[in-house]
Amino acid sequence: MAACFAAFSGCSSQVTVNDPTIPDPLIEKIPLSVAVRFPDQFDHYIYEDQLAGREKWTVDLGRSNELLFTKLFSSMFNELTVIEGGMDPKDMPIDAYIEPSIDAFEFSTPAQSQTEAFAVWIRYRIKIFDKNGDQFANWPISAYGKSQTTMMGGDDAMRRAAVLAMRDAAALIVMQLDKTTRISRLNRSKLSRAAVRSEPENPEPTMTEPVEEASKTAASEDAIDETG
Amino acid sequence: MKRVKQLTDHVGTFVCKALLVVLPCIIVSACTTARVEDTRQQSTGILEGEGVVIMARSYHLGNETEMSFIDCIGSAISRGSSGLRVIPSAEFVDALFPWFEPRTAPSDTKALPDFIERPGVADMIAEKGVRYVIWLDGDTDRVAGGGSLSCAAGPGGGGCFGFAWWQNDSKYEAAVWDLTALESAGTISTDVSGTSFLPAVVIPIPLIARTKAKACRGLADQLKLFIVSEDA
Numbered sequence: 001m002a003a004c005f006a007a008f009s010g011c012s013s014q015v016t017v018n019d020p021t022i023p024d025p026l027i028e029k030i031p032l033s034v035a036v037r038f039p040d041q042f043d044h045y046i047y048e049d050q051l052a053g054r055e056k057w058t059v060d061l062g063r064s065n066e067l068l069f070t071k072l073f074s075s076m077f078n079e080l081t082v083i084e085g086g087m088d089p090k091d092m093p094i095d096a097y098i099e100p101s102i103d104a105f106e107f108s109t110p111a112q113s114q115t116e117a118f119a120v121w122i123r124y125r126i127k128i129f130d131k132n133g134d135q136f137a138n139w140p141i142s143a144y145g146k147s148q149t150t151m152m153g154g155d156d157a158m159r160r161a162a163v164l165a166m167r168d169a170a171a172l173i174v175m176q177l178d179k180t181t182r183i184s185r186l187n188r189s190k191l192s193r194a195a196v197r198s199e200p201e202n203p204e205p206t207m208t209e210p211v212e213e214a215s216k217t218a219a220s221e222d223a224i225d226e227t228g
Numbered sequence: 229m230k231r232v233k234q235l236t237d238h239v240g241t242f243v244c245k246a247l248l249v250v251l252p253c254i255i256v257s258a259c260t261t262a263r264v265e266d267t268r269q270q271s272t273g274i275l276e277g278e279g280v281v282i283m284a285r286s287y288h289l290g291n292e293t294e295m296s297f298i299d300c301i302g303s304a305i306s307r308g309s310s311g312l313r314v315i316p317s318a319e320f321v322d323a324l325f326p327w328f329e330p331r332t333a334p335s336d337t338k339a340l341p342d343f344i345e346r347p348g349v350a351d352m353i354a355e356k357g358v359r360y361v362i363w364l365d366g367d368t369d370r371v372a373g374g375g376s377l378s379c380a381a382g383p384g385g386g387g388c389f390g391f392a393w394w395q396n397d398s399k400y401e402a403a404v405w406d407l408t409a410l411e412s413a414g415t416i417s418t419d420v421s422g423t424s425f426l427p428a429v430v431i432p433i434p435l436i437a438r439t440k441a442k443a444c445r446g447l448a449d450q451l452k453l454f455i456v457s458e459d460a
Contacts, residue, residue: 023325026348146287171326
């Protein structure tokens with residue numbers, strides 16, 4: 001009896017997501033050369049929550065976010081470079097560099113929601129910088145995944161809900177990244193052409209002018225939160 | 229030898245009496261009321277090589293259709309001599325990524341022309357041979373219940389006594405979209421309700437009304453007829 005009680009009182013579930021396996025998206029690439037810097041949290045993201053009076057859940061996303069964004073951005077842009085260690089993006093021949101991060105991770109279990117489903121919310125933040133290192137856009141996005149419990153048990157449903165949330169984020173980024181942040185305006189060749197056109201009238205710095213204009217547009221949209 | 233014969237007779241009599249009691253219960257438990265209706269908006273029909281995809285409505289819209297029900301419809305619709313080719317929904321959604329995700333999939337047929345014009349979408353649909361998308365909506369709920377049942381166990385054995393019952397209602401709707409005409413072909417709905425009983429005298433005897441399974445069979449049969457039939 002005591003052994004049974006001990007076994008049940010220490011109840012916990014651990015879920016590991018290794019690879020969200022994002023398919024090749026059916027999209028036209030944005031003509032940009034982009035670099036991406038992943039934060040340390042993307043190396044081994046672990047979320048733990050002890051539900052009041054219930055079991056403890058540990059969700060280990062491992063390197064799945066790094067795999068997600070590498071796959072996503074390499075499909076979305078003409079060129080992608082992953083910035084590692086002390087590399088300085090200002091020294092690189094790029095149009096823009098991006099820093100994705102996780103702001104928040106939450107989940108609900110069937111016991112909490114009084115349904116038969118597990119749900120996962122992930123709030124990502126996408127920061128975009130121009131080639132000079134100035135922040136161009138700051139875009140928070142909320143992704144949501146939901147999966148019903150199956151014969152395989154709660155762990156499997158939680159894992160699937162997390163993967164669905166990551167796919168949801170990917171879909172949202174594909175659909176809205178350029179519309180919301182105007183990242184395509186950072187194309188160097190376009191900026192150069194704009195600079196040449198404006199040179200006779202204004203011999204002062206022209207390279208950054210369209211970027212600044214674009215920054216104003218993007219800045220006004222910084223607070224937009226694309227929730228599901 | 230005579231005693232063995234008497235014992236056999238006793239057992240036979242007991243089994244017969246038990247069957248007399250249990251059989252009506254089984255027949256009663258099998259009583260479910262089912263209704264299947266369809267509304268056709270345009271003519272259908274399916275050519276060789278064409279298939280269907282069965283999808284659950286997006287959970288972003290609050291849908292809670294069970295995966296087991298979707299699997300059941302897919303399995304039932306592909307069986308038999310008039311079975312349709314069913315393309316697995318995961319394969320279809322992956323092939324069209326990210327345009328058929330819960331967030332991005334067209335929510336009504338008005339959005340189909342824009343959806344089909346996205347780069348690579350029309351080619352991928354043609355490659356997969358998908359003619360119809362069937363959207364499933366609905367779920368099975370317990371709408372009523374009552375009675376009481378208690379079980380006890382001790383060193384000498386255990387048993388249950390009492391009677392419990394509950395009523396399930398399975399309501400589902402299937403919307404059929406024609407990806408060639410880019411229009412809705414129509415909708416089919418089913419509503420099955422049934423009451424399950426659990427009498428227990430030492431051993432509980434569950435008499436289950438399988439409303440979800442019946443809704444699946446009814447909806448799948450009607451979907452096959454609806455799609456294969458060329459009536460307008």
